[in-house]
Amino acid sequence: MNSLIEDIIFAWRSATKKKAISLLIIITFAMGIGANSAIFSVVYNVLLAPLPYADGDRLVRLQQHQPKAEREDMGSSVQSFFDYQEQSSALSDVMEYHSMQFTLYGYGDPVRVQTGVVSWNYFSILGIQPILGRVFAEGEDDIGAEPLIILSNGFWLEQLNGDQDVIGLSLEMNNKVHKVIGVLPPIPAFPDDNDIWVSAASCPFRVMDTVVNNRSMAMVKVYGKLKEGVSLEEGTKDVNNIAGQLAAQYPDAYPEDKGYSANLVSLKEEMVGDSANTFYLLLSIAGMVILIASANVANLNLARLASRSQELAIREALGADPRRIARQLLTESTLFSLVGGVLGLLMAYPSLDLLSDFASGYTSLSSEVGMDSSVLLFSLVLSLATGLLSGSAAIFNRRNINTSLKEGGDKVTATTAGKRLRESLLVVQFALSFVILTTSALVTVSLYRLNTQDAGFDADKVLVVALDLNFSNYRTRQKVRTFTDRLLEDVSAIASVDLASVSGTFPLQSDLVGPVSFETEAQALGSDDVRPKAVVSVASADYHKVLNIALQQGRLFNNRDDENSVKVVIINRTMAQNYFGGSNSIGKRISIDSGENWFTVVGVVADVRAAGLDKTAGDMFYVPFNQRTTSQVRLMLKTSIDPQQLKQQINDIVHKLDPQQAIASTKTMQEVREEWLESPRLVAILIGLFGALAFIITLAGVIGVVAYNVSLRVREIGIRMSVGATPDVIRNMLLTQGAKLTVIGLAIGLFSMTFITPTIAEFLYQTDPYDPIIYGVCSVILLIVSLMAMAAPAQQATKLNPSDALRSE
Amino acid sequence: MDQPTPLIKLDGLCRYFKNDNMETRAIHELNLIINKGEYVSISGPSGCGKSTLLSVLGLLDTTTAGHYQLNGHQVAGFDVYQRAQLRNREIGFVFQAFNLIGDLTVVENVELPLSYSRVSKKERRERAMAKLERVNMAHRANHFPSQLSGGQQQRVAVARGIVIDPSILLADEPTGNLDSTNAAAIMELLDELNADGTTICMVTHDERFADRASRKVELMDGQLVR
Known part of the structure; x- marks a missing residue:
């Protein structure tokens, strides 16, 4: 333990001694870990975390189909809901839901409300506890029951200003007085973003005899909870059997020529929808950014190690255990990554609102996006892993003690230890940067084409006012x-x-x-x-x-x-x-x-x-x-x-x-068009941001590594000058060597794209995922910018005095 | 008897360094002529300006004042490009620390000066191999410097120094990092090269080796004392 503390103290001293390079490493880690933590907060809370409901992994939605009529997920009738409720042996609870738009009076202006209509057990099955009042009780969905309202958290805060005395308030809707009995906590808006909730007894359509007793009127959605130990497949088999029995029992309602089947899908799958691919693409790109950052830091570590190889060799010659030296190097690297991780989290935190808004275009689970313990744990593990990964490159590349000591004796030019590895890491960075840059360019071009797509109508100076006329009036x-x-x-x-x-x-x-x-x-x-x-x-x-x-x-x-x-x-x-x-x-x-x-x-x-x-x-x-x-x-x-x-x-x-007529919304058609473009635009912006981040990290790495390589090659440059190399020759030599690495990186990146494009293709609109112009432009940009990054240290090298250079250590 | 032809002519040469408002006179008002075919040794105590003089002679460093004529060229006003070209054409170097490039093989190290002039790859290789044979290192042509002993590395450095057939070979303490056996072998090699007509100017603090030169020059506080 004491030796570990000594290592940490030494690592800290070592870091503060070379402030510029230490800061560069920490910022590189911060950007990589920050980006990954931010995206992971979306991926985890939307895709990986259990649903924020009681027994969320057992919640399912029941779908009914008429396969022969090519009619899928057609909804359920009230009667079939009752049938599944009574007959299912796989489901412990079954609940119904549908959503309507009504107009609410009694609190300020008439307001159009999106209303969730549910069976009494809806909230109790989901395990949702109201923050004020109560949820529906058994029997309160029976036809003729007292009209009751439960307010969503958002509606309560926005329309009723968070009024604490709202319970018992009477509001008028559909020509009936409804009593407010509860206020919900902030939960993911599901199945719809409802303002208020009423029981089935309060919906003027749901209570109609022609609806309740008409099996062809498939107006409700059915949800349920699987019994403990029952799998989704077993549950599907159970409800499909019931569908078969119903078809036989009611041939008029379920005609044989249309077919009739039922299955279950997990509520998680239902809520996530088709957002998973988008989020995993972003996580993959963020993963590439952290790989670039790790390669970059590994390179900087190798450069630092190269300048310390004699110091480490002397330590070893004096009896230091090689494992202890390895641990020292890893401690230094991990210290950097942990500090970078903390900084990264601080950078990621402000972006969560933006990411939540972005995710809301795909799933209501976006409301769960946040910096919870799982995200913090992920960031910690990522920090440790990247620290160890980037530090281990230096350990595996350590030179023979004898060679290091001999080289200290000026026998040849300054050490070339790790040169190949450093260059390989730079190539990896170029390859990954090319992948991200090209992906970003493809998505941006796709967005541009969507943006300029002729939709067949002219949105200019058109106003749309949405009115959902009050059904009762x-x-x-x-x-x-x-x-x-x-x-x-x-x-x-x-x-x-x-x-x-x-x-x-x-x-x-x-x-x-x-x-x-x-x-x-x-x-x-x-x-x-x-x-x-x-x-x-x-x-x-x-x-x-x-x-x-x-x-x-x-x-x-x-x-x-x-x-x-x-x-x-x-x-x-x-x-x-x-x-x-x-x-x-x-x-x-x-x-x-x-x-x-x-x-x-x-x-x-x-x-x-x-x-x-x-x-x-x-x-x-x-x-x-x-x-x-x-x-x-x-x-x-x-x-x-x-x-x-x-x-x-x-x-x-x-x-x-x-x-008494509420206005649901007033928008210009331009706003409608912009809203539609919001999701693809945010995807493009996020990928573009990652592209920029990868680009910055890579360029910082290029500048750092080339400058460091030059500093290690001062004597070599002096020798070359002593035998007649002009400054132009030296500059061109350094730029050519850098350009070679860039081109190799581009070639590998190009090859890698062949594996990635099938995934990207589904995000593209009228854009060839292999568009040669986009690939060409990205290659040229990366090449030019990397050469520009190399130019400064290369130019610096030409200013060396050969006489001083030959004397350099 | 033929009149000796001056290869290097220094007239009132000065090289001063300024650090923190302090001026150090490394070389002051120095006059020196080195004729073609001569073997001149420069000796003196540490800090007397030997290495600075060699750097100035080798066009690695500039002068503060005075005139420097190399093989008919007044080099005082030369810019960095002109100095590099002249160096590449006229001057060969042998350093105390060998200064071979670790990433290049022995033959590539020797070829290096030719690669900066317009010499074809084939000719470069032929000339480099010839010089390696001259110093008895051809059998190690494809080795890397780290695979050679100190004496062998210095032989390679000599081969690199003479591969352009320079007007003058400048040797800065060429035996400084060698044991006595290898040091003697290198000195013999320099003797042979001089005997073949190569002009040599060697900086050394070892009197035994300085004595082997045809002319001894002694430096003290940046000025010739003998």
Whole structure:
């Protein structure tokens, strides 16, 4: 123990003696460990940590499918939920969930609330304890039970200012007074980011007899908890058996031609979604950064060791145990890495909010991102590992004691010990830097292409106001139409509004309708035939003009397309080509209810990337708003001024028309587009940051190592000068040697990319993962910048006085 | 008898160093002529300016004042590039510490001066091997310096010094790091080279070796005393 303390004291003295190189090592470790700790905090809390619920590893979601109708994860009916609850032998608890948008009154302005509707046992099964009040009790989801509300933590803080006396507060929703009974702790928003929670008894749809007793009405999601010792596979077998029995028992509800099956997926998998690949890619890149940092520090350690080889040889000659010397070297390296680790954590901490925001684009578990004990342990282990790894290079490269002592006697030029290893480590750094730089460039180019992708519509000066009409007040189509007609009339009267329309959805919105099954008249499908599917959008006259979606054939909707006129549709170009030969679509008819009603095609419009900028348009058709009204109203305005300036005016118009109507959101289409781009942009920014970090560390390493190599080669340079080498020759020699290492590193990096590109390809949009221009530009940048980094020490070498150089030790 | 031809002519040569406002006169008002084919030894006590003089003669260092003429060139105003080229063409060095490059083989070390002039690779190798044979080290051509004894390393250093057929070979304490047997062998080699026509200027503090030169020059406080 005493000797270890002595080692630490000596290491500290040694570090303070060479402050510049020590600081460089510590900062290098800090950047590498900081970056990894930050990304690990996301990876661990989202992907690896147990769910923050009781028995989180046993929580599952039940999925139902109609495989023969190609209908997957179709939801469950209330009756089938009851069936699984009663019959499952694999699940200890079964709970139901669905989410609705309602309008809440009684506390300030009417507010549109995302409402989670659950069975009474939902919170107790998840083991969630409220911070105020209580959760639902048994029987409180029975039809006719008292309407109760549990507030989410965020809603309570933002809308009710964290009011501690909120329990017992009466709020009005769906024409009923609801009593607040609890406030939830800050938990991951799952399955949806709900503002409030009510029991199944409070949902006006869920209590309808046509919903409760209709097995075809699959409106709820079913969750459960596996019994202890039951595997996911066993659970799936159990629920699938029940599905089989139900299909046999209720053939009308589960027709044989569509098939009927069920399975379980772990709640963890459900919550993580497809985010794992993104996070693991970032962790891999962060891992490369720490490898670069380790190689860099190993190189600096080798350089330090080279200058100390005679000192260490003398120690050994005087009787020091080689193991003790090895331990001394490792202690020094580990001390640096631990200090760097602490500094890295301090650097990583402020980035957690940014990373949490980034992760929220993928999973609600982002709320769990934080610097907990697991992350601290990871950082400690990483610090120790990198310290030992970078220190061990110096140990394995220690020279023969006799050689070191002899070299101290000036027999040849200064030691070349470790030169090969130092150069190899530099090559590794170049290779990894190339990989990160190229990945970063590919993702950035991909983002640029997404950013400049023509989506088929013009987002400029378009305002979208989302209104979810209160179900209780707008029960009939006529009421909805009266409201939207007056709304359009009033907003059109604003001088700066050029065009106004209403629709059910708009491009790049997540809640597009469909795809719905349809058939054309020409297809004449039988009742058992599988029908093609298309996305459907409900839109009023001028919708296509507001978004400047080009008309290619026929006409757009007008105000005469209402419930009293012929049912019409506008189809997109892809659908026209796929089903009507492209040029002959007008007058053709389609049906979405197996031929009961037919819609006549009156127009063909350009394709719009409705589901995402990265997704080419599939088959899509538009139905006139007044022929298929919806309470999900999206008011869309084309303005002649900055649409932001109209927000308050529109708000006033809506509240004048209906003081109780909440506005869900008001955004410009540019904002919608920017929001959609946020996730790919953040991925590009993070990878870009890692690229910059790797680049900085590598360049710092290059400068340090080349400068150190020059200092070790002073006498050699003196000899070369003494036999006639000019300064240019010396500079070129050093630069050529450096360039050779860079080129070897680039070659290895290029080879490594062949293994990495398949993973990267899935993150790229219209970008060839082997794009020769990107690879070429990255190679040239790395080569030029590395040569620039080498230029300073090389230039310094040319200024050496040969006479002094020959006398140098 | 032919009139001796001056190879090196120093006229009032000075080399001063300034440190912390203190001026050290390493060489002061020195006049010296070395003729072609001569074997001159420079001796004197430590710190008398021997090595500084050799550095100035070898164009490794510049002068503070005075004139230095080497084989007809007034070198005082030469820049670093001109000095390097002249050094590469006219001067060979042998150092006390051998100063071989550890990463290069014996033959590569000998080739080094030729690599800085426009000599083809083939010719470089031929000339280097010839000089290695001249110093009886051809059999070690592909060894590295660390694999050789001190005496062998100094032979290689001599071969490197003469590979360009220099106008003058400057030897700075060439036996300083050698035992007596190897030292004697190196001195014999220098005698032979001089006998073959090579002009040699050797710095030594060993009187026995200084006596072997055709002319002895003694330095004291940066000035010639004999």
